[in-house]
Amino acid sequence: xxxxxxxxxxxxxxxxxxxxxxxxxxxxxxxxxxxxxxxxxxxxxxxxxxxxxxxxxxxxxxxxxxxxxxxxxxxxxxxxxxxxxxxxxxxxxxxxxxxxxxxxxxxxxxxxxxxxxxxxxxxxxxxxxxxxxxxxxxxxxxxxxxxxxxxxxxxxxxxxxxxxxxxxxxxxxxxxxxxxxxxxxxxxxxxxxxxxxxxxxxxxxxxxxxxxxxxxxxxxxxxxxxxxxxxxxxxxxxxxxxxxxxxxxxxxxxxxxxxxxxxxxxxxxxxxxxxxxxxxxxxxxxxxxxxxxxxxxxxxxxxxxxx
Numbered sequence: 164x165x166x167x168x169x170x171x172x173x174x175x176x177x178x179x180x181x182x183x184x185x186x187x188x189x190x191x192x193x194x195x196x197x198x199x200x201x202x203x204x205x206x207x208x209x210x211x212x213x214x215x216x217x218x219x220x221x222x223x224x225x226x227x228x229x230x231x232x233x234x235x236x237x238x239x240x241x242x243x244x245x246x247x248x249x250x251x252x253x254x255x256x257x258x259x260x261x262x263x264x265x266x267x268x269x270x271x272x273x274x275x276x277x278x279x280x281x282x283x284x285x286x287x288x289x290x291x292x293x294x295x296x297x298x299x300x301x302x303x304x305x306x307x308x309x310x311x312x313x314x315x316x317x318x319x320x321x322x323x324x325x326x327x328x329x330x331x332x333x334x335x336x337x338x339x340x341x342x343x344x345x346x347x348x349x350x351x352x353x354x355x356x357x358x359x360x361x362x363x364x365x366x367x368x369x370x371x372x373x374x375x376x377x378x379x380x381x382x383x384x385x386x387x388x389x390x391x392x393x394x395x396x397x398x399x400x401x402x403x404x405x406x407x408x409x410x411x412x413x414x415x416x417x418x419x420x421x422x423x424x425x426x427x428x429x430x431x432x433x434x435x436x437x438x439x440x441x442x443x444x445x446x447x448x449x450x451x452x453x454x455x456x457x458x459x460x461x462x463x464x465x466x467x468x469x470x
Contacts (some may be wrong), residue, residue, distance in 0.1 A: 168453075175198060178419040182457075191406060194405075194406055200382050201233070201320065204356065205232070205323060206324060208235065209231060214226050214229040215228075221271075221289045222246070222275060223246055223271070223272065223275055223372075224246060225271060227261055228241070228242050228328060229328075232286070233316070233317050233320035236286050236339060237295070238285070238286060238287070238294070238321045238324060238325075240328075241290075242271075242282075243271030243279065243283045244274060244445050245274045245277060248334070250334075252333070253278050253279055253334055254278040254279075254335075254341070255278055255340075256269060256273075256340075256342070257281050257283060257322060257326060257352075257362070258281065258282045258342075259351040260344075261344075261346040261371075262294075262302070262346060264289050266438040267344070267346035268346075268348045276316050278339075279334070281325050283324075283325040286317050286318060287302065301389055303389045304393045306403075310403050310406040311388050313406075315354075315372070315407040316407070319349060320354065322354070326361050326362065338363065338382075339363060340362055340409050341362065341366070344366070345367075345371055346368075346370065346431060347371045348372055349368050352365050352370070352405065353367045353422075354366060354409050357416070364420075365418050365419075365420045365421070367438070368422070369425055369430075369431045369457055370439070372409045373436055374435035374439065376437050377411070377434065381434075383425075383430075384429060402465075409439045414442055417445050420440075420443050421447070421448050421449075421450070422439070422440050422447070423449075423450045423452070424449075424451045424452070424455075425455025427453075427454060428456055429454060430457035
């Protein structure tokens with residue numbers, strides 16, 4: 164009887180989700196105004212960046228960076244800087260973690276290739292969790308009742324703040340800043356490139372958060388699983404994420420974009436990624452691996468030797 168009830172409940176929720184997400188909606192009419200207000204509030208907030216060297220036996224320099232983001236929330240990041248570059252201005256990469264909040268899609272050690280790497284932990288994730296707590300709430304549905312105050316409003320702003328910090332550095336070439344990430348980090352990177360024209364290139368591998376409505380209808384997708392697990396109100400979940408879905412922000416991307424998708428990826432389905440790719444007006448490329456499943460972890464941790 165229990166299994167019958169569970170099966171009935173799952174079927175009912177599937178029908179409710181299909182009704183609530185009848186298709187990939189057009190961008191909400193208030194999208195541009197919402198982000199103008201959000202970014203204006205962010206600019207009015209002093210950056211107040213603090214930089215501390217980190218003792219790390221690595222062949223590059225490591226720093227812990229703390230700065231202020233939207234609504235006065237303090238954010239932590241790790242910075243990798245190559246040694247021996249003199250006074251030359253270098254390109255820089257902004258990275259965000261996967262949904263677990265710890266693993267980043269690019270290692271700090273990559274800075275040895277000749278660019279700075281800034282790994283930003285959005286609010287409530289990674290080291291930023293020491294400064295702001297979600298108190299066990301699910302990021303995807305935190306504040307989902309309305310766009311103002313939804314989790315990704317702050318998370319996207321935290322990445323923009325990372326760019327704000329990089330352009331203050333005398334060793335960074337502000338005309339050569341890129342966003343790189345995988346899974347959640349890939350979705351955040353695409354959103355950052357859409358919202359901040361200072362990002363001149365973006366790589367989003369198997370990006371999460373894409374085409375939210377389609378993902379919500381797709382069995383075994385991470386979006387679908389989280390909505391089912393949390394019992395999120397479908398009507399609220401239909402409205403709020405539209406302001407944050409890279410599907411609706413993609414038309415703003417002017418930087419060259421590279422995306423990756425896996426044919427066997429059930430976590431971030433390839434059709435949701437293709438939908439974003441098709442809307443990017445800039446020079447772009449999509450690498451599709453028919454046999455690729457979603458990585459269990461992002462491709463790297465903080466550095467080559469740390470968890």
